[in-house]
Each structure stands twice: as C-alpha cells, then as structure tokens.
Amino acid sequence: MRRTGRRRDTPQDARSALAKGTISNAERELYGGRLRYDQSYVRHVGPLTRLSFRHMAAALPRMVALVLRTGWQTDRRAMAGVVAAQLGQGVTAAWGLVAVNSVLTDLFAEGPTADRLREALPSLAVLAATAVVAALLMAWSTAMSGRLEPQVERAVSARYYTAVTRVELEATERPEVQRVLEAGRFGTDSARSMLMLSVGVGNVLISMVAAAVVLASLHWMLLPMLLVIALPKGWGAVSSARREYVSKLHWIDHRRAIASLLGFLTRPHAQGEIRVHAAGTKLLSSYEEMSHQTEAEQRRLAHAQASTDLVAGAFAGIASLACYGVLWWLLADGSLPLAVGGTAVLAIRASTARLTSLVQQVNRLYEELLFLTDTEDAIALASENAIPTTGTPLPARVHQVRVDNVSYTYPGADSPALQNVSLRVRRGEVTALVGANGSGKTTLTKVLSGLLLPPDGNVWWQGAEGSDQVDLRDANRAEIFAMVGLLAQDFPRWEMTAAANVAIGAGDRVRDMGRVKSAALSAGVLKLIESLRHGWDSIVYKGYERGVQLSGGQWQKLGTARSLYRGAPFLLVDEPTSALDPHAEIAAFEGLWSLAEEGHAVVLVTHRLAATANADRIYVLDQGRVAEEGTHGQLMALPDGIYRGMFTAQAAQYGANTPAVPSQTEHVTTPKSVKGAPQ
Numbered sequence: 001m002r003r004t005g006r007r008r009d010t011p012q013d014a015r016s017a018l019a020k021g022t023i024s025n026a027e028r029e030l031y032g033g034r035l036r037y038d039q040s041y042v043r044h045v046g047p048l049t050r051l052s053f054r055h056m057a058a059a060l061p062r063m064v065a066l067v068l069r070t071g072w073q074t075d076r077r078a079m080a081g082v083v084a085a086q087l088g089q090g091v092t093a094a095w096g097l098v099a100v101n102s103v104l105t106d107l108f109a110e111g112p113t114a115d116r117l118r119e120a121l122p123s124l125a126v127l128a129a130t131a132v133v134a135a136l137l138m139a140w141s142t143a144m145s146g147r148l149e150p151q152v153e154r155a156v157s158a159r160y161y162t163a164v165t166r167v168e169l170e171a172t173e174r175p176e177v178q179r180v181l182e183a184g185r186f187g188t189d190s191a192r193s194m195l196m197l198s199v200g201v202g203n204v205l206i207s208m209v210a211a212a213v214v215l216a217s218l219h220w221m222l223l224p225m226l227l228v229i230a231l232p233k234g235w236g237a238v239s240s241a242r243r244e245y246v247s248k249l250h251w252i253d254h255r256r257a258i259a260s261l262l263g264f265l266t267r268p269h270a271q272g273e274i275r276v277h278a279a280g281t282k283l284l285s286s287y288e289e290m291s292h293q294t295e296a297e298q299r300r301l302a303h304a305q306a307s308t309d310l311v312a313g314a315f316a317g318i319a320s321l322a323c324y325g326v327l328w329w330l331l332a333d334g335s336l337p338l339a340v341g342g343t344a345v346l347a348i349r350a351s352t353a354r355l356t357s358l359v360q361q362v363n364r365l366y367e368e369l370l371f372l373t374d375t376e377d378a379i380a381l382a383s384e385n386a387i388p389t390t391g392t393p394l395p396a397r398v399h400q401v402r403v404d405n406v407s408y409t410y411p412g413a414d415s416p417a418l419q420n421v422s423l424r425v426r427r428g429e430v431t432a433l434v435g436a437n438g439s440g441k442t443t444l445t446k447v448l449s450g451l452l453l454p455p456d457g458n459v460w461w462q463g464a465e466g467s468d469q470v471d472l473r474d475a476n477r478a479e480i481f482a483m484v485g486l487l488a489q490d491f492p493r494w495e496m497t498a499a500a501n502v503a504i505g506a507g508d509r510v511r512d513m514g515r516v517k518s519a520a521l522s523a524g525v526l527k528l529i530e531s532l533r534h535g536w537d538s539i540v541y542k543g544y545e546r547g548v549q550l551s552g553g554q555w556q557k558l559g560t561a562r563s564l565y566r567g568a569p570f571l572l573v574d575e576p577t578s579a580l581d582p583h584a585e586i587a588a589f590e591g592l593w594s595l596a597e598e599g600h601a602v603v604l605v606t607h608r609l610a611a612t613a614n615a616d617r618i619y620v621l622d623q624g625r626v627a628e629e630g631t632h633g634q635l636m637a638l639p640d641g642i643y644r645g646m647f648t649a650q651a652a653q654y655g656a657n658t659p660a661v662p663s664q665t666e667h668v669t670t671p672k673s674v675k676g677a678p679q
C-alpha cells in the first residue's frame with residue numbers, strides 16, 4: 001500500500017526543502033540563490049514554524065498583558081470600555097445559554113403545546129434581551145477598540161521613530177545596533193494589530209468559558225465532552241496554521257524575487273538598458289521560469305494542506321461521534337433531561353465553530369508579539385545609545401573649532417579613517433579640505449559637525465578668548481547642531497515640494513518664504529522654481545501630481561539653497577558643485593566666499609582645486625592624516641607636494657601652465673611625515 005498520501009510535512013521538512021530544492025536556475029543566475037531579507041522576520045522563522053499548542057498557551061498571558069498595558073497607557077477610558085464590553089459579552093453568552101435551557105425545559109415539559117409555549121415566553125424574552133445586549137456590547141467594543149487602535153499605533157511608532165532618530169551616528173555604524181534598530185521598524189503597527197486580534201480572541205475565549213461554566217453547572221459530564229470535541233479541532237487548527245505559515249514562508253522568497261524582477265521592468269532609470277541591452281528579454285524569461293516553479297510549489301502545498309485538513313477533520317468527527325454517543329446514553333439512561341441535552345448540543349456547536357479562526361488569530365497574535373518585541377528592543381537599544389540631551393553650554397560666541405590629534409576608525413573597519421588630525425576652522429574664513437578619494441575628508445566634516453565623537457584627541461569649540469572652550473564630548477550637542485549647516489555629498493532629496501526642500505534646512509523653525517526665496521536666489525535656483533507651473537508647490541519628484549524632474553545640477557542648487565536657508569555660523573559643504581555647469585560653479589563658490597566675508601566659517605570639501613586657490617587655509621588629507629596645510633601659494637611652493645601634484649594634474653587638463661616654485665617657503669606648514677617636504 002502506498003503511504004505517500006498520508007505523509008505530513010513537518011516544518012523541518014519544509015525548511016530543508018527551502019534550503020536545497022525548488023530554487024530555479026533563474027534565481028541562481030540573478031540572485032545567486034534565494035532572495036532572502038537580512039531582516040527581523042527571518043529571525044522569527046524558527047519560533048513561528050515551531051508554534052505549538054503549548055507555545056501558544058504559554059505566550060497568551062504575556063500577549064494579553066502587553067496589549068492591556070499598552071492600551072491602558074494610551075487611553076484608559078477606551079481600554080476599560082473594551083475590557084468591560086468583552087466581559088459583558090461573556091456574561092450575555094452565559095445568560096443566553098441559561099435562557100435556551102429554560103426555553104427547552106418549558107417546551108419539553110408535559111402538557112398542551114399552547115401552555116408550554118406560554119410557559120416558555122419569559123425565557124424567550126430573556127433570550128431576545130440577551131441578544132440585544134450582546135449586539136450593543138459588540139458595537140460598544142467595536143467603537144472603543146476603533147478609538148484605541150490608531151492611538152496605540154501612533155504611540156508605539158512615535159516612541160520608536162523618536163528614539164531611533166536620536167541615536168549617535170557612531171552607534172548606527174555598528175552592524176549589530178543597525179540590525180536591531182532596523183528590525184524594530186516592522187513592529188510599529190503590531191500593537192494595533194495585537195489589540196484588534198485580542199478583541200477577536202477574547203470574544204471567542206470568553207464565550208467558550210461562558211459555555212463551559214453553564215455546561216458544567218447543568219451536568220458534570222458535559223464539560224469533559226466539550227473538551228474532547230475542542231481538543232482535536234484545536235490541534236487540527238494549530239497544525240493548519242503552522243503549515244500555512246511554512247507555506248507563506250516558502251512563497252515569500254519567490255514572491256520577493258519575482259516582484260523585484262517585475263519592478264525593474266517598469267522602473268524609469270532602467271528603461272534604457274531594458275530596451276538597448278535586451279535586459280528586458282532576460283528578466284521576462286526569468287519571470288516565466290520562476291512563475292512556473294512557484295505554481296508547482298503551490299500545488300504541492302495545496303495537496304499537503306488538504307491531507308492535514310482531512311486528518312484533523314476525521315479526528316474531530318470521531319471525537320464528536322463519541323461525545324454524541326455519550327450524550328445519547330445519558331439521555332436514554334434518564335440521567336440527563338432532554339432539554340439539557342439540547343442545550344449541550346447547541347453550546348458545543350457554538351463554542352467549537354470558531355475554534356479554527358481562534359487558533360489563526362492566536363497564531364497571528366504570537367507573530368505580532370515577536371515583531372512588537374523587536375520594536376521594544378530597538379527602542380531600548382536606541383535609548384542606551386542616544387545622543388545626550390544635556391551637556392556643557394558652548395561659549396557665548398563661538399569663534400573657531402579646533403581639532404587636536406583626532407583619530408577615528410569606523411566600527412568594523414581595518415584601518416583608521418582619521419589619524420592624529422589637527423586643524424582649525426575659523427569664522428570669517430574658508431577652510432578647504434582636499435585629498436584623494438577615501439582620504440578622510442567627509443569623515444572629518446562629520447567630526448566637525450558633532451555627528452561623530454572621536455575616541456582619541458579633542459574637538460574644541462572655542463570662544464573669542466580662546467580660553468573659553470568646550471570639548472565636543474562634554475558639550476551640549478543640541479547647541480553644536482544649532483551652529484552647523486550641512487550640505488553633504490549625498491544630501492537627501494526629499495520627495496516633497498520645492499519650498500519644503502529648502503525650508504527643511506531649518507526644520508525646527510516656522511517657514512519664512514521670504515528667506516526661502518532669498519536662499520534660492522543666492523543658490524541660483526530661484527528663477528527655475530518660479531518658472532515651474534506650480535512654482536514653489538511643485539513636488540520635486542516625477543510621478544506625483546505637480547511633480548517635476550530636476551537635473552543633478554538643479555538638485556545641487558536646491559540643496560545649496562537649503563543649507564543657506566539654515567543660516568548657521570559653521571557651514572560644512574561637501575562637493576557642492578560636482579554637478580554644476582562652469583558658470584553655476586563659479587557663482588556657487590563666489591557665494592561661499594561672500595558667506596565667509598559675512599562672518600560664517602565655511603568648510604569646503606572639493607576636488608575642484610581651482611576653487612581652493614582663494615581659500616584662507618587648505619588642509620591636504622592623505623590616508624586619514626593631514627599631509628600638508630597652508631594657503632594655495634604656500635602649498636604650490638612645495639616641489640613634491642601632494643597639493644601641487646593634484647593642482648598641476650588638473651591644470652594640465654586645461655593646458656594651463658604650472659607656476660614655478662617660489663623661492664621662499666618659510667610660511668608653509670607641513671607635517672614631518674610628508675616626504676620631500678622642506679623642514
């Protein structure tokens with residue numbers, strides 16, 4: 001006899017199938033195997049596929065406590081309303097059963113039918129009243145939970161997002177922290193779902209308990225009968241839920257791969273290669289292959305699911321048969337009145353009918369609990385690594401930032417990004433940072449802006465006296481951030497209006513359109529924005545109503561306008577002109593110089609050395625060290641200097657002559673480590 005049809009897949013079987021088989025050639029070719037997320041829910045695969053009766057029962061009190069606590073902290077009245085409505089429904093369910101029993105007793109009594117019906121009328125009225133009260137309580141519960149759910153979601157989301165945006169940048173660079181913070185994102189709406197599911201679960205559980213109490217009070221044998229029918233049904237439902245989860249899991253990698261592949265087919269930036277390189281042909285044929293394979297997989301799962309349902313159904317059927325047999329025997333024996341027998345049948349049917357949905361809901365509750373736990377962990381970790389909200393106030397008027405022997409290594413990096421770096425940034429001056437790719441310029445701007453706290457060395461924020469100074473580590477960071485304006489290389493391009501993109505430069509201030517426009521004028525983007533059909537209300541991202549597509553250079557001007565709008569005393573700009581045309585570039589640099597004349601400190605990171613010629617001080621970084629420093633003239637005076645070499649190479653592209661090395665080099669400061677530098 002073949003037994004394959006009876007074999008049930010265990011979660012382990014399914015997981016090993018996931019691991020080895022059912023990966024199409026297309027997936028191997030395009031993704032190197034399964035396209036799996038390195039995300040939180042992958043961690044939960046184990047617990048969810050091991051889900052059992054015991055696990056669920058053990059987790060249920062924790063889940064209920066969590067929901068009650070979260071709801072209570074958010075809106076006490078609504079939470080109390082939900083709980084009261086649930087308990088009330090339990091009581092009405094019990095009253096309903098008692099009324100049913102009484103109606104049946106009256107109906108099955110001796111005497112003429114008309115008399116029996118009259119006798120049953122009061123109980124029928126109670127039955128009708130309990131139905132009305134149950135409906136009212138259900139409506140109340142819906143209203144209260146509807147009021148509570150969005151509040152709970154907002155409370156958890158706000159706590160999570162507030163916490164993660166306050167984490168030290170350095171901590172977010174650590175993969176283990178990054179992972180936990182990222183994982184927390186998936187549980188922000190779990191509290192809401194848990195509340196919703198808890199109402200459903202509570203409803204069924206309370207009505208089951210009510211049925212159990214009534215049955216036990218009618219005859220002691222009825223309670224074990226309810227359990228005997230409920231248990232196999234519950235077991236079947238748990239198995240189905242677990243199988244469904246494993247199946248969903250199996251599906252999800254394929255679905256993700258297919259969705260990612262189809263997404264590319266319509267993504268604007270891929271359209272050229274889709275047509276010219278025949279990338280579209282490759283993606284479509286891979287889609288066909290992957291779809292065939294997932295269809296086959298679905299068929300296999302459907303068959304397995306059907307077998308499980310059959311087994312679970314058979315067990316439940318046998319249990320019911322046995323119970324109804326006992327009921328028959330009790331009735332025949334005369335130890336159970338006919339009316340009580342009828343009530344028992346009704347109660348058993350009503351309380352086991354929703355068992356499958358109960359198990360599915362508990363299963364989802366458990367899943368949501370895992371995600372919510374992630375969010376709580378993320379909030380706790382974010383709080384441990386938060387930027388302190390207190391610290392020593394900065395001097396009344398900060399005049400310069402002095403960096404002394406600072407070294408910094410990114411978490412997990414093999415070599416330091418900065419090594420014994422010393423420099424100063426003064427107000428009223430343009431300080432240029434130059435050097436090869438990866439030499440540490442951007443890292444240094446992060447230190448200067450107070451985003452990174454170097455473990456070695458000091459970053460002094462100094463007043464005019466020089467003696468009134470505060471070290472970055474002790475300083476009130478909010479005050480430092482308030483002093484700094486950033487224009488990063490990869491500055492954010494907010495998918496919002498043009499006005500919002502500028503005004504967000506001072507997100508904590510009320511928008512001042514006059515200043516927005518004057519910043520845009522200085523950045524050379526005012527005319528462009530005002531010529532758009534929707535002007536400042538244009539959304540600077542195509543694909544939305546009022547959306548427009550800006551070029552790279554236009555974006556860079558908008559980014560510059562944002563940092564100008566901020567109007568901070570210390571402006572750190574990283575490659576602000578890389579996408580600008582020559583005229584716009586000249587104008588942008590002129591703008592920076594005039595800011596310095598107004599008393600701002602400008603730190604300019606650039607590879608355009610023509611612009612650094614007028615900088616007040618240039619620092620040349622090489623492998624995280626300051627290799628040379630001085631003015632353009634002084635650095636050009638170093639015969640084998642790095643700066644001179646870079647400047648000469650750029651100038652040669654334009655056919656410009658390199659100036660001769662001047663004879664006097666006494667003002668040039670070069671660290672001893674620089675080869676060939678005059679001592």
Ligand SMILES: Nc1ncnc2c1ncn2[C@@H]1O[C@H](COP(=O)(O)OP(=O)(O)OP(=O)(O)O)[C@@H](O)[C@H]1O
Nearest residue numbers: 173410413417435436437438439440441442443444
């Ligand atoms: N987040 C990071 N995690 C690990 N290493 C990093 C990180 N950011 C930068 N680095 C490393 O630190 C070094 C300095 O990088 P940085 O971005 O400061 O260089 P840069 O001078 O600004 O380069 P570029 O001119 O290319 O912008 C590089 O070796 C880089 O690989």
